Amino acid sequence: MKITGLLLMPAGWFIVLAALVLLRAFMGRELFIAAGIGVEILGLVLFTRAHLAANRGNE
Amino acid sequence: MSPQSPPAMSEISQAFCILLILLLPLALAGLALINTGLSRSRSAAHSMMAALCIVGVAAAAYFVVGFAWQGYPGLASHTLSVFGKEWNWLGAGHFFLRGVPLDGSPASLAALLQLMSVGLAALIPLGAAAERWRLRACCLSTALLAGITYPLFAHWVWGGGWLERLGANYGLGLGFVDAGGSATIQAVGGLTALSLVWLLGPRRGKYNPEGLPAALPGHNTVLVLFGCLLALVGWMGLNAAGSILFAGAPPGRTVLVAANTLLSASGAVLAAAAITRYRFGKPDASLSANGWVSGLAASSAGCAFVPPAAALLIGLVSGSLVTYTVAWMEAHLELDDPAGAVSVHAIGGIWGILAVGLFPRAAAVAAAPGAAHPVTMPTGQLLAQVLGVATLVGFVLPFTYSLNWLLGRFFPQRIPPEEERHGADLYELGAGAYPEFMTHTDEFSQW
Numbered sequence: 021m022k023i024t025g026l027l028l029m030p031a032g033w034f035i036v037l038a039a040l041v042l043l044r045a046f047m048g049r050e051l052f053i054a055a056g057i058g059v060e061i062l063g064l065v066l067f068t069r070a071h072l073a074a075n076r077g078n079e
Numbered sequence: 080m081s082p083q084s085p086p087a088m089s090e091i092s093q094a095f096c097i098l099l100i101l102l103l104p105l106a107l108a109g110l111a112l113i114n115t116g117l118s119r120s121r122s123a124a125h126s127m128m129a130a131l132c133i134v135g136v137a138a139a140a141y142f143v144v145g146f147a148w149q150g151y152p153g154l155a156s157h158t159l160s161v162f163g164k165e166w167n168w169l170g171a172g173h174f175f176l177r178g179v180p181l182d183g184s185p186a187s188l189a190a191l192l193q194l195m196s197v198g199l200a201a202l203i204p205l206g207a208a209a210e211r212w213r214l215r216a217c218c219l220s221t222a223l224l225a226g227i228t229y230p231l232f233a234h235w236v237w238g239g240g241w242l243e244r245l246g247a248n249y250g251l252g253l254g255f256v257d258a259g260g261s262a263t264i265q266a267v268g269g270l271t272a273l274s275l276v277w278l279l280g281p282r283r284g285k286y287n288p289e290g291l292p293a294a295l296p297g298h299n300t301v302l303v304l305f306g307c308l309l310a311l312v313g314w315m316g317l318n319a320a321g322s323i324l325f326a327g328a329p330p331g332r333t334v335l336v337a338a339n340t341l342l343s344a345s346g347a348v349l350a351a352a353a354i355t356r357y358r359f360g361k362p363d364a365s366l367s368a369n370g371w372v373s374g375l376a377a378s379s380a381g382c383a384f385v386p387p388a389a390a391l392l393i394g395l396v397s398g399s400l401v402t403y404t405v406a407w408m409e410a411h412l413e414l415d416d417p418a419g420a421v422s423v424h425a426i427g428g429i430w431g432i433l434a435v436g437l438f439p440r441a442a443a444v445a446a447a448p449g450a451a452h453p454v455t456m457p458t459g460q461l462l463a464q465v466l467g468v469a470t471l472v473g474f475v476l477p478f479t480y481s482l483n484w485l486l487g488r489f490f491p492q493r494i495p496p497e498e499e500r501h502g503a504d505l506y507e508l509g510a511g512a513y514p515e516f517m518t519h520t521d522e523f524s525q526w
Contacts (some may be wrong), residue, residue, distance in 0.1 A: 033473025033474050050462065057469050
């Protein structure tokens with residue numbers, strides 16, 4: 021889960037960059053950027069939960 | 080902003096800018112005192128010693144490779160052509176500041192400013208990793224931050240890089256705006272702090288087996304609050320010099336920058352004091368200090384562009400945010416961050432970045448006629464700021480985490496838990512900060 025979360029964050033960033041470079045229509049671009057940020061947040065949540073679980077496992 | 084070299088400055092402007100830059104060590108001193116005051120007495124000397132080492136290592140690493148990779152508009156850089164647009168992604172200068180005449184030119188002033196500001200960014204993780212971070216690992220981690228992570232992101236924002244050029248290339252406002260370093264200094268430092276908190280784990284005795292946190296209060300509130308006042312002076316210099324060198328603000332706008340910096344910090348400390356008074360019955364000094372610094376961190380991005388009323392509002396929001404996020408991260412995410420650095424610098428910094436895009440009309444009012452920036456803040460500014468935040472979360476956080484994880488494979492970063500009870504002072508330095516009257520007990524820890 022930790023590695024998945026870690027990889028999802030840059031994956032979301034690449035979606036954001038792709039939307040910026042490839043899309044011209046303003047709304048379409050905004051939607052894809054929002055989707056990329058959503059993926060980043062998902063990665064951050066997974067990563068945080070993985071660390072939380074690891075902390076509890078160590079106690 | 081133009082990728083070309085900014086216009087030469089008059090000698091008076093140069094002298095004024097140098098004076099502003101020379102205020103910056105006060106921000107370093109302030110942050111070092113805050114970090115030390117918020118940690119326990121058994122690690123106080125270690126905290127100050129680590130602060131000195133961090134400032135030294137950061138300046139050296141930035142001198143050797145940092146400025147070469149960061150660059151400055153008008154200096155050599157590596158670019159890619161992506162669908163007909165130029166993506167400037169890395170500086171291509173010479174190591175050891177060769178090729179940068181240290182003569183008062185804008186590039187030389189930017190180099191001087193950042194020899195110090197990179198130390199400020201590097202001090203932020205120290206507060207979060209206090210009492211359990213080995214001195215050697217702390218120096219090596221600082222070298223990675225000052226030599227790689229900071230220059231890379233700062234090039235994108237301040238060195239004529241692709242974030243700065245979002246306005247020219249994609250019509251997004253003025254491009255990513257971060258005059259005083261809410262992103263490049265505060266958020267980068269705050270996210271590195273978050274990485275280290277994850278990697279090091281909590282201090283011994285911080286959480287019980289059920290995951291409930293114990294209070295491990297700092298040992299000297301006076302140091303913390305005095306540090307806040309020192310930091311204000313340093314921050315004014317940082318924000319004003321950054322506005323002139325990186326946002327093209329005329330020197331006369333220093334009045335607005337200084338007022339905004341003070342008002343943002345004031346709003347933040349008042350919000351934090353009022354909220355803690357409401358929640359706990361009395362104002363909490365350490366959370367109020369956190370609020371003050373978060374107001375400073377949030378003020379940096381838009382200090383040259385927003386009117387004073389907006390700066391006060393930015394501070395009120397950042398001070399409110401910090402009081403809740405410090406407790407939430409400690410209780411629900413089990414992040415043991417003694418100085419609240421993640422909330423203060425990462426969340427405060429990100430809020431400051433977004434606030435520039437949220438106050439476009441306010442920014443238009445503040446921009447003076449004849450200023451380097453247009454009087455109206457163009458549309459798309461919020462999107463440019465959001466892209467900067469997306470880059471921090473999607474690139475900087477995993478990157479700095481990976482670097483520190485890799486470092487930890489070769490050099491253990493954490494003091495052995497059994498030695499923590501005696502404190503980092505004894506383990507790392509062989510003597511405590513207060514040898515005549517301090518005892519090492521776990522009076523605040525039940526586990």
